[in-house]
Amino acid sequence: MHIYRTHNxxxxxxxxxxxxxxxxxxxxxxxxxxxxxxxxxxxxxxITQVVVYPVAxxxxxxKRCPLESVITITGEVLARDDMAINKNxxxxxxxxxxxxxxxxxxxxxxxxxxxxxxEYPEDIxxxxxxxxxxxxxxHNNIILRSNVISSLRKRMIDQGFMEFQTPIxxxxxxxxxxxxxxxxxxxxxxxxxLPQAPQQFKQLLMVAGFDKYFQIAPCFRDEDAxxxxxxxxxxxxxxxxxxxxxxxVFQAIEPVMAGVFEExxxxxxxxxxxxxxxxxxxxxxxxxxxPDLRIPFELCNVSEFFxxxxxxxxxxxxxxxxxxxxxxxxxxxxxxxxxxxxxxLNKWAQKEMQAPGLGYIRLEDGENGLEGKGPIAKxxxxxxxxxxxxxxxxxxxxxxxxxxxxAGDAYKLAGAARAEVAKQLGLIEENVFxxxxxxxxxxxxxxxxxxxxxxxHNPFSMPQGGMDALKNKDPLDILAxxxxxxxxxxxLSSGAIRNHQVDGMYKAFExxxxxxDVVDKEFAxxxxxxxxxxxxxxxxxxxxxxxxxxxxxxENIREVIVFPMNQQAQDLMMNAPAEVDPKQLRELHLRLDLxxxxx
Numbered sequence: 001m002h003i004y005r006t007h008n009x010x011x012x013x014x015x016x017x018x019x020x021x022x023x024x025x026x027x028x029x030x031x032x033x034x035x036x037x038x039x040x041x042x043x044x045x046x047i048t049q050v051v052v053y054p055v056a057x058x059x060x061x062x063k064r065c066p067l068e069s070v071i072t073i074t075g076e077v078l079a080r081d082d083m084a085i086n087k088n089x090x091x092x093x094x095x096x097x098x099x100x101x102x103x104x105x106x107x108x109x110x111x112x113x114x115x116x117x118x119e120y121p122e123d124i125x126x127x128x129x130x131x132x133x134x135x136x137x138x139h140n141n142i143i144l145r146s147n148v149i150s151s152l153r154k155r156m157i158d159q160g161f162m163e164f165q166t167p168i169x170x171x172x173x174x175x176x177x178x179x180x181x182x183x184x185x186x187x188x189x190x191x192x193x194l195p196q197a198p199q200q201f202k203q204l205l206m207v208a209g210f211d212k213y214f215q216i217a218p219c220f221r222d223e224d225a226x227x228x229x230x231x232x233x234x235x236x237x238x239x240x241x242x243x244x245x246x247x248x249v250f251q252a253i254e255p256v257m258a259g260v261f262e263e264x265x266x267x268x269x270x271x272x273x274x275x276x277x278x279x280x281x282x283x284x285x286x287x288x289x290x291p292d293l294r295i296p297f298e299l300c301n302v303s304e305f306f307x308x309x310x311x312x313x314x315x316x317x318x319x320x321x322x323x324x325x326x327x328x329x330x331x332x333x334x335x336x337x338x339x340x341x342x343x344x345l346n347k348w349a350q351k352e353m354q355a356p357g358l359g360y361i362r363l364e365d366g367e368n369g370l371e372g373k374g375p376i377a378k379x380x381x382x383x384x385x386x387x388x389x390x391x392x393x394x395x396x397x398x399x400x401x402x403x404x405x406x407a408g409d410a411y412k413l414a415g416a417a418r419a420e421v422a423k424q425l426g427l428i429e430e431n432v433f434x435x436x437x438x439x440x441x442x443x444x445x446x447x448x449x450x451x452x453x454x455x456x457h458n459p460f461s462m463p464q465g466g467m468d469a470l471k472n473k474d475p476l477d478i479l480a481x482x483x484x485x486x487x488x489x490x491x492l493s494s495g496a497i498r499n500h501q502v503d504g505m506y507k508a509f510e511x512x513x514x515x516x517d518v519v520d521k522e523f524a525x526x527x528x529x530x531x532x533x534x535x536x537x538x539x540x541x542x543x544x545x546x547x548x549x550x551x552x553x554x555e556n557i558r559e560v561i562v563f564p565m566n567q568q569a570q571d572l573m574m575n576a577p578a579e580v581d582p583k584q585l586r587e588l589h590l591r592l593d594l595x596x597x598x599x
Contacts (some may be wrong), residue, residue, distance in 0.1 A: 004072055009433040010046025014093045016077045018110055022091040023048055023096060024104070026070040026134070027065060027114050037063055041073065043098075044139075049095040051088075058101040068107040068114055068134070074100040120557075127572040129563055143562045144264065145548045149216055151263055152237050152544070155256045156247070161212040162240070164165065166201035169216070170192060173522060178222035180232075187590040194220035197541060200526050202240040203498055206537040209531045213240045216544060225565075227556050227580065231569040236493070237547075240539035241405065246497050248483050249538050250274075250437060257492075261433050264551045274435040275486070282438050287327065287403075287415020289441075292489030293434035295422040299414050300392040302402075305384050313379035316359070316404045326404045327414035328392045331421050334362070335397035340373070341424070343402065348420055351353055355413050358401045363389055365396040374399075419489065433550065435487045440464075444511065455512050457482045460526075461496035462538075463508065470507045485542060486549055495540025502530045 004024040012021065025043035032038075037052040037059065039133040050073050052062050065071065074099040085091030111127075112120045114134045153163070172179045179193040195201075196312040197219045205213045213352035217238040225231040241249060254274055261270045275293075282289050287300040303325045306317045316326050334341065342360050349358040361380070362371040372385035380388075384519055392400060401421065403414035424426050443463045445456040453475050461480040463469045469478050481497035499505050505527065509519045520527055558564040565571050584590065 008045040009041055009048045010042040010090055011093050012048055012094050017079050017094060017350050019077050021077055022074045027067050027069050030584055038491040043567060046090060046093045048279055050098050052098040056098060062101055065103055066107045068110055069523040070104040072102040073098045074106055079242050118338060120545060123572060126566055129573050142562055143551045144552055145560055148260060148264060151260050151546060154509055155259055156214040159252060161214040163215055163532035164213055165215060166198040170195050180222050181219045183588040183590055185588050196221050198238050202238060203526060204529055206242045207534045211242045214238060218408040230545060230557050230561055231565050234545040236541040237544055238541045240537060240590040242535045242537045243387050244538050249495060253540055264532040267431060267433045270433045274437055276437045276439050279438055279439040283411050286412040287418055287423035289438050289484060290486045290489055290491040292419060293436060294432060294488060295418060296427055298438050299418060302326050302328045302388050305388045308384055310381040313376055313382060319404045324404060324406050326402055326411050326412050329401040329414050329417045329421055330392055330394055331398060331401060334399045353413050353416055358417060360399055360401045361385060362394055362399045363394055370396055371486060382573060435485055438484040438486060440479045443478040450515055453511055458496045460498050467504050490529045490546055493540050500530060500534040500536055
């Protein structure tokens with residue numbers, strides 16, 4: 001017999017009754033009855049009930065043994081009494097009588113409970129993550145993560161993609177987020193950067209003649225934490241294809257994403273095919289480029305009504321007359337909502353969005369037809385309100401909130417308000433994954449802070465219209481072969497068809513203010529390689545953490561990462577980052593120049 005176990009704690013069934021077996025695991029819980037001690041023994045696979053009778057020589061030892069101690073039990077598999085069967089547990093028809101017991105490792109006092117779903121302070125959970133990971137929900141999230149990655153890998157290989165590993169120590173790049181820098185001991189005063197993504201390397205693999213590449217790639221960005229973004233590092237399904245159009249990428253990736261979500265749907269549905277929504281349309285209808293299609297209503301541009309004769313709402317009227325816009329956010333079926341509902345949303349806009357507020361009009365049946373009510377309704381002729389409601393597709397019993405400002409500001413508030421209104425009204429469709437492709441991103445945007453044209457997305461993207469568009473069109477009118485894949489309002493990935501021609505790359509960067517010399521210096525590996533025949537190519541990189549987060553139904557990305565950092569980018573368990581020995585700094589030819597308050 002094996003020294004630790006013949007079976008795992010989720011394996012024994014009625015067919016094993018009468019067998020002598022050995023199990024090892026953690027003491028999940030204990031229940032002391034007058035004539036027996038019952039122990040729920042847990043391992044990675046599940047739980048088996050162990051019964052210990054007082055005649056056993058080890059009875060008192062197990063009785064005193066703390067929860068989460070590791071023990072090994074040898075004994076006979078017994079049938080439970082009919083009244084004692086646990087139908088919610090796979091091993092619920094049997095129990096193991098303890099004939100022998102070994103306490104492998106007694107546990108100290110626990111800093112947090114393992115059994116149950118109690119909420120516990122995050123700092124304690126992260127400091128003792130190895131204990132937190134024993135808890136059922138989090139443990140299952142990490143198992144799900146492993147299974148999702150295995151499924152992604154298999155689906156990519158089945159399509160003929162080959163997996164390659166790209167460097168972790170590489171060169172810093174001027175585009176994108178802030179780099180993590182690594183000093184070089186052998187090259188004093190010089191630094192590596194951890195890759196924000198394998199972007200240049202995967203393109204170079206296409207230049208090298210490989211046709212279809214993928215990698216479950218670690219990426220590093222010195223960014224602040226958010227609910228759907230971990231500070232420091234994350235993983236993505238990195239993909240690149242040669243001789244591929246945008247449609248080829250969609251046809252390769254859509255079945256992978258749909259297949260993985262269907263495989264782990266757990267009763268939820270996945271809608272296919274994924275709709276394609278142009279960026280401009282997405283902003284107009286949803287207020288952002290990551291729309292939640294589970295919400296059954298869209299935004300409506302009502303700017304035109306605020307300049308009509310008789311409209312006296314001067315705050316919004318002046319915004320429209322100066323080139324801004326007003327977006328209406330529908331609030332269907334709010335006839336039974338009290339004034340406090342509208343006041344709560346107004347306070348949400350002020351607190352969460354730092355906006356002046358959310359004006360609104362309630363729509364009711366009146367003597368002369370549809371009538372508008374509410375604090376700002378008096379500033380509008382009723383005829384204008386009726387036509388505005390008709391354009392927004394609203395009627396009696398509904399309401400309209402309003403967001404006004406420059407286009408970007410109005411969209412930002414309206415998009416967030418759309419999601420908040422739907423949440424407060426319980427209108428977000430449940431148990432469904434709704435994907436979409438966002439396409440036709442602008443190649444460039446105007447950087448108001450620096451008063452210059454800059455890339456809006458990936459600087460290596462192919463402009464629609466190629467070199468002719470770069471030479472002859474207003475940069476702000478150029479669209480790119482760039483695309484995002486979005487699910488339930490969460491961006492899973494960005495991708496693009498690449499600008500694979502040297503002259504095209506020089507011109508694209510020139511428009512954004514990069515000289516030939518800068519391009520040659522900062523992107524030397526890629527620009528030199530492209531001079532020797534680069535194929536047309538493109539790719540995408542869905543975020544693994546976010547995929548698992550959606551499938552697990554987690555609200556925070558830290559719930560699907562094995563050892564995450566906190567919001568201050570600290571690993572509380574390993575005490576990182578931390579000061580280093582002065583000797584190490586001398587070896588790296590570094591001297592610290594800390595702010596006065598840190599010295």
